[in-house]
Amino acid sequence: xxxxxxxxxxxxxxxxxxxxxxxxxxxxxxxxxxxxxxxxxxxxxxxxxxxxxxxxxxxxxxxxxxxxxxxxxxxxxxxxxxxxxxxxxxxxxxxxxxxxxxxxxxxxxxxxxxxxxxxxxxxxxxxxxxxxxxxxxxxxxxxxxxxxxxxxxxxxxxxxxxxxxxxxxxxxxxxxxxxxxxxxxxxxxxxxxxxxxxxxxxxxxxxxxxxxxxxxxxxxxx
Amino acid sequence: xxxxxxxxxxxxxxxxxxxxxxxxxxxxxxxxxxxxxxxxxxxxxxxxxxxxxxxxxxxxxxxxxxxxxxxxxxxxxxxxxxxxxxxxxxxxxxxxxxxxxxxxxxxxxxxxxxxxxxxxxxxxxxxxxxxxxxxxxxxxxxxxxxxxxxxxxxxxxxxxxxxxxxxxxxxxxxxxxxxxxxxxxxxxxxxxxxxxxxxxxxxxxxxxxxxxxxxxxxxxxx
Numbered sequence: 449x450x451x452x453x454x455x456x457x458x459x460x461x462x463x464x465x466x467x468x469x470x471x472x473x474x475x476x477x478x479x480x481x482x483x484x485x486x487x488x489x490x491x492x493x494x495x496x497x498x499x500x501x502x503x504x505x506x507x508x509x510x511x512x513x514x515x516x517x518x519x520x521x522x523x524x525x526x527x528x529x530x531x532x533x534x535x536x537x538x539x540x541x542x543x544x545x546x547x548x549x550x551x552x553x554x555x556x557x558x559x560x561x562x563x564x565x566x567x568x569x570x571x572x573x574x575x576x577x578x579x580x581x582x583x584x585x586x587x588x589x590x591x592x593x594x595x596x597x598x599x600x601x602x603x604x605x606x607x608x609x610x611x612x613x614x615x616x617x618x619x620x621x622x623x624x625x626x627x628x629x630x631x632x633x634x635x636x637x638x639x640x641x642x643x644x645x646x647x648x649x650x651x652x653x654x655x656x657x658x659x660x661x662x663x664x665x666x667x668x669x670x
Numbered sequence: 671x672x673x674x675x676x677x678x679x680x681x682x683x684x685x686x687x688x689x690x691x692x693x694x695x696x697x698x699x700x701x702x703x704x705x706x707x708x709x710x711x712x713x714x715x716x717x718x719x720x721x722x723x724x725x726x727x728x729x730x731x732x733x734x735x736x737x738x739x740x741x742x743x744x745x746x747x748x749x750x751x752x753x754x755x756x757x758x759x760x761x762x763x764x765x766x767x768x769x770x771x772x773x774x775x776x777x778x779x780x781x782x783x784x785x786x787x788x789x790x791x792x793x794x795x796x797x798x799x800x801x802x803x804x805x806x807x808x809x810x811x812x813x814x815x816x817x818x819x820x821x822x823x824x825x826x827x828x829x830x831x832x833x834x835x836x837x838x839x840x841x842x843x844x845x846x847x848x849x850x851x852x853x854x855x856x857x858x859x860x861x862x863x864x865x866x867x868x869x870x871x872x873x874x875x876x877x878x879x880x881x882x883x884x885x886x887x888x889x890x891x892x
Binding site for chain 2: 494495507509510511513514515517518521522533534536537538540541544545548549591
């Protein structure tokens with residue numbers, strides 16, 4: 449069975465977990481705290497980032513997008529990079545958007561200030577960074593509202609990897625209390641739909657030591 | 671014909687140009703300065719980044735990796751994401767490594783300090799940032815030396831997208847005088863091989879206003 453090296457609030461591990469859930473691929477979790485920069489983990493992945501997947505025969509997969517493409521290519525069930533070449537380009541564009549822009553503007557700073565600083569007891573959270581990331585979250589949800597005004601799902605007519613990447617980022621930010629759902633009805637409706645899926649359930653019961661989730665985090669009807 | 675929105679020292683546009691060159695896909699260049707954040711360009715790509723490709727029928731492709739995957743899927747010639755699913759995962763892992771780690775540690779800071787600050791006349795370069803990025807370059811070339819000790823090309827036995835992504839980043843850093851080739855014979859030999867390819871030639875004659883290239887930049891035997 450695959451082992452997935454991750455920590456509960458890693459958005460990239462969550463993207464992979466949602467994909468594996470949709471595809472019905474079994475895995476077990478191995479806890480890793482990448483900010484500790486453990487030698488054994490750096491040896492496994494020089495980039496020092498989760499997720500990393502390791503198979504029983506020591507096959508190693510690194511980087512959430514390379515992992516996603518791997519399972520797209522090897523497991524036919526529930527294709528999430530689907531359609532024409534152009535549709536697939538749009539799925540990949542938006543997946544990158546959530547993995548990089550959304551992460552850089554919102555999830556990354558919030559995770560650093562609210563969770564990692566607290567776990568590693570390195571410094572108190574920076575109020576300015578927190579305010580800026582929550583302001584950026586509003587801008588990003590305006591964009592997802594706009595996308596969902598024109599489409600059933602983020603990248604088109606069907607559920608795709610872009611939805612899983614988006615939900616992975618949003619779920620971490622929502623856990624950390626960084627999302628004000630007021631005024632974002634389109635995205636909230638989409639997110640309620642995703643939260644109801646069996647692939648999402650394991651993430652909703654996930655807890656990170658030291659910091660508990662926002663009160664509505666696990667509610668499907670929030 | 672495709673139009674490629676880019677600027678001469680954009681490493682991600684260079685990655686796409688190398689790929690299009692290998693595949694024999696024609697395109698014309700459209701100059702864009704993403705740091706100006708022009709409204710029309712932001713309308714085309716909300717992420718505000720180059721490269722963006724636009725076809726005669728207004729088909730738009732955004733993000734260097736989505737663009738690369740698109741041409742891999744639609745143009746059979748010179749496959750650069752090739753082999754078993756596992757080999758393809760390794761190609762994608764290393765492509766991401768150069769696109770994100772190498773860019774973040776080396777190309778990004780150097781480009782900002784040596785070129786963009788100068789073009790936009792915003793501030794003098796920060797010596798500390800320059801020194802750190804050049805130190806990081808040494809660490810990264812140690813890693814590529816290590817890879818090329820074990821393989822003919824970055825990700826395995828044949829040329830792949832990982833080589834193009836690596837060469838794109840390295841060529842920008844080399845233009846900006848940020849690479850000390852001494853002690854990196856493995857990577858230098860690999861880079862000489864890539865520089866000799868027809869796909870590379872257009873990049874070697876490329877110049878950016880205000881800042882000229884390092885003296886050895888365009889030499890195939892540097």
